[in-house]
Amino acid sequence: MRVTPRERTGVELSHAEAINPSRRDFLFLTTGAVAAVGAASVAWPLIDQMNPDATTLAMSSIEVDLAPIQAGQILTVKWRGGPVFLRHRTAKEIKEAEATPLADLKDPATDQSRVQKPEWLIVVGVCTHLGCVPLGHEGQYDGWKCPCHGSIYDTSGRIRSGPAPLNLAVPEYKFLSATKVKIG
Amino acid sequence: MNRFKASFLALALLVTGAQLAVAQDAAEDQPKPARQSWSFSGVFGKFDQAQLQRGFQVYKEVCSNCHRLSIAFRTLENENGPGFSEEQVKALAASYNVTNDEPNDSGKIFQRPGTPADLFPPPEAFPNDQAAAAAMGKAPPDMWLLAKSRKYERGFPWFVFDVFDAYQEVGTDYIYAILTGYTHKDDPQWNLYYPGHKIAMPNPLQDGGVKYTDGTPATTQNYARDVAAFLSWTAEPSQTERKNIGFRAIVFLLVLSALMYMVKKRVWADAH
Amino acid sequence: MDGHSTYVPKSAIARWFEARLPIVGLVHSSFVSYPVPRNLNYFWTFGAILSFMLIIQIITGVILAMHYVPSAAMAFVSVEHIMRDVNYGWLIRYLHSNGASFFFLAVYMHIFRGMYYGSYKNPREVLWILGVIIYVLMMATAFMGYVLPWGQMSFAGATVITNLFTAIPLVGTGVAHWLWGGYAVGDPTLNRFFALHYLLPFMIVGVVVLHVWALHVVGQNNPDGVEVKDVKRDTVAFTPYATIKDMFAVCVFFVFYAWFVFFIPNYLLDADNFNPANPLVTPSHIVPEWYLLPFYAILRAIPNKLMGVVALALAMALLAFLPWLDTSPIRSGKYRPMFRFFFWIFVICCVGLGYLGSQEVTDSATLVARILSLGYFGYLIVVLPVLGLVEKTKPVPVSIADAVLPPSAAAAE
Numbered sequence: 001m002r003v004t005p006r007e008r009t010g011v012e013l014s015h016a017e018a019i020n021p022s023r024r025d026f027l028f029l030t031t032g033a034v035a036a037v038g039a040a041s042v043a044w045p046l047i048d049q050m051n052p053d054a055t056t057l058a059m060s061s062i063e064v065d066l067a068p069i070q071a072g073q074i075l076t077v078k079w080r081g082g083p084v085f086l087r088h089r090t091a092k093e094i095k096e097a098e099a100t101p102l103a104d105l106k107d108p109a110t111d112q113s114r115v116q117k118p119e120w121l122i123v124v125g126v127c128t129h130l131g132c133v134p135l136g137h138e139g140q141y142d143g144w145k146c147p148c149h150g151s152i153y154d155t156s157g158r159i160r161s162g163p164a165p166l167n168l169a170v171p172e173y174k175f176l177s178a179t180k181v182k183i184g
Numbered sequence: 185m186n187r188f189k190a191s192f193l194a195l196a197l198l199v200t201g202a203q204l205a206v207a208q209d210a211a212e213d214q215p216k217p218a219r220q221s222w223s224f225s226g227v228f229g230k231f232d233q234a235q236l237q238r239g240f241q242v243y244k245e246v247c248s249n250c251h252r253l254s255i256a257f258r259t260l261e262n263e264n265g266p267g268f269s270e271e272q273v274k275a276l277a278a279s280y281n282v283t284n285d286e287p288n289d290s291g292k293i294f295q296r297p298g299t300p301a302d303l304f305p306p307p308e309a310f311p312n313d314q315a316a317a318a319a320m321g322k323a324p325p326d327m328w329l330l331a332k333s334r335k336y337e338r339g340f341p342w343f344v345f346d347v348f349d350a351y352q353e354v355g356t357d358y359i360y361a362i363l364t365g366y367t368h369k370d371d372p373q374w375n376l377y378y379p380g381h382k383i384a385m386p387n388p389l390q391d392g393g394v395k396y397t398d399g400t401p402a403t404t405q406n407y408a409r410d411v412a413a414f415l416s417w418t419a420e421p422s423q424t425e426r427k428n429i430g431f432r433a434i435v436f437l438l439v440l441s442a443l444m445y446m447v448k449k450r451v452w453a454d455a456h
Numbered sequence: 457m458d459g460h461s462t463y464v465p466k467s468a469i470a471r472w473f474e475a476r477l478p479i480v481g482l483v484h485s486s487f488v489s490y491p492v493p494r495n496l497n498y499f500w501t502f503g504a505i506l507s508f509m510l511i512i513q514i515i516t517g518v519i520l521a522m523h524y525v526p527s528a529a530m531a532f533v534s535v536e537h538i539m540r541d542v543n544y545g546w547l548i549r550y551l552h553s554n555g556a557s558f559f560f561l562a563v564y565m566h567i568f569r570g571m572y573y574g575s576y577k578n579p580r581e582v583l584w585i586l587g588v589i590i591y592v593l594m595m596a597t598a599f600m601g602y603v604l605p606w607g608q609m610s611f612a613g614a615t616v617i618t619n620l621f622t623a624i625p626l627v628g629t630g631v632a633h634w635l636w637g638g639y640a641v642g643d644p645t646l647n648r649f650f651a652l653h654y655l656l657p658f659m660i661v662g663v664v665v666l667h668v669w670a671l672h673v674v675g676q677n678n679p680d681g682v683e684v685k686d687v688k689r690d691t692v693a694f695t696p697y698a699t700i701k702d703m704f705a706v707c708v709f710f711v712f713y714a715w716f717v718f719f720i721p722n723y724l725l726d727a728d729n730f731n732p733a734n735p736l737v738t739p740s741h742i743v744p745e746w747y748l749l750p751f752y753a754i755l756r757a758i759p760n761k762l763m764g765v766v767a768l769a770l771a772m773a774l775l776a777f778l779p780w781l782d783t784s785p786i787r788s789g790k791y792r793p794m795f796r797f798f799f800w801i802f803v804i805c806c807v808g809l810g811y812l813g814s815q816e817v818t819d820s821a822t823l824v825a826r827i828l829s830l831g832y833f834g835y836l837i838v839v840l841p842v843l844g845l846v847e848k849t850k851p852v853p854v855s856i857a858d859a860v861l862p863p864s865a866a867a868a869e
Contacts, residue, residue: 049543346723350720355727
């Protein structure tokens, strides 16, 4: 490399530093800070790439036609990679769910707070214990029973016995018409 | 330093000489597509939303009869792209029938109205390339990447200049040239710019064939220009975002380089 | 400057740890107190640039592998999925695809610097050979990476390169079938190339560690090609002197890299690779990536299939023998005027071959390619051995300090 006179002697610069060391520190700190900002802004794309991509986000809501589901039937649909149960409840099931005292519940919630229309119960079909898919019309409350560890849910999808801590989750949904519901 | 100059001069001479040797043998019997001026070329280029919407209209009314376009309906909502509204896209998607991925409860693969998440289905006449090839002799290519998969040789020294003004629209130029290159009135499959002139696709555009609603003159040139712009977007929908981020990245790196240089000077000052 | 310190742990914990695994001391001696010749020019910063490029390629590559699907049916679409739908997927893919080109750009600067300043000579032969191994591994990795998008040029490239092995007498076809896992390039080929493309960069890392180790045993060469005689006068400490200079060079290099990534990301890609692979149609004009073009031109310049492949292999293999092909006791081209003249002719031959490799085959182009190939081999096999025996060289300075410091300063110290 070609050595410039300034670099060669270094006298003037060391002299200048002796006069003003803070200027040197300021330069070093600025450079370090700018480099750190750069590193941070590079890090974000590397992290964000693992978030759900545009294809996945586009599939995050589905529309379901309720017309073919008879009273007493449960339809399972795939939503966001997992099952959602749409249960057309009978008058008896609704009555049982509504009549349950809150004191009997592990995760207290009224039936009204879990449905928009009493005859339609819509819950995420994933057991809140360890993620298995519960079986419908089973267990002593005729709700669901999880085959993995025996958690029992009632006709409102509320946990009644077994190791699961919480009720089956209610997804965000909206009735687009009397027979059409949009989940997500 | 003279040594370097001499070397580079020799290098330039050599490249030019080699190029002459190459060019001599290639018979020049057809013109190269001309470089067009596009709103989206260069460092600060941006798509013209109205142009993309017109281009999409041309695609939908003309090209889509034979060509597939493997993009998702939802992408048309992209604000850096055509920027259609959510309702428009939903209605557009629903106007197409798409084949469901999974069979229904009775085990039948079935058709249903499209949703924004679906891809444009293949043209109704040609469910696959084989059907298209059987009917037309050659399958019309999928158009989503056309603007990137087509090119013409820019040649020396233009390919060097393209580095500096960030010109990436060679494929778009080519599409425009082909669409406006049907210059033999009596032969709809003769194209000035297609290698060998004999093109499988007969002239698809006629003046007035597509009714524009925004007052743009309904000419073949405009159709060709708009659809070429639209295909430039489908080929790389993220390019506006890319250029925005890129500008900031380059400015940042220049500042950091300048700072690094000053620090380097300071550090080396005491290495006497 | 107060000479080169060695690492002394300050806290009790650091002392405890250092007694059990002296890794901090190793890093300190390798990248902090390591003495660097004070006369290095900016061509010596490409080593640091290459380290950064290797890290960038591995990080972006691992990320791409999270989204890429290595199957003939899905590969092309999955790459477009990365470009369109994955958050910042386009950025990561373009960093990776252009990163390969800039990795090679830096490695070529690094190699030509070594050739100009005689960095391969005694005692740096092993260091040089490790470098050649890295270069060959890089080419293999880049080639297999280019196959993964499964476009037309990926497929054609995979077909042409693997067909080189069919030139081997007797077992050639068997070897090719073994490479393909079938009778042509196909799904099994793509899958194994993906696996190897993931593996090889880590092997490169391994050889790079050896390369750096060997470098730190023999010390860096320098523009004057004289060995360090007095550590205090001839060298500066790696940190901060070389570190900050390397960082500055990396930043400047990244400006050019960013220009390609953000503004002309497809400039170095082939348009044909945006058409999905079709085994029944070959593109009219097959071109490898630019960094392989000189070798491709040599291959095409030879009319015989087997001899072409032999020439191609020889063109790479000869580089490893450079320490013994060059007979001159003087290292640096700075003091060898005749060598310099031939060196630049060699560089022009390489660039010219690169240009011809990208062009269609014609009679006159083939003729020029043959002349330039002769230039390439002639330099390595004839010029370097003979030159060392007959050339007149300029006087070499006694020490690095004598070469760079003014007489007064050198005397004063």
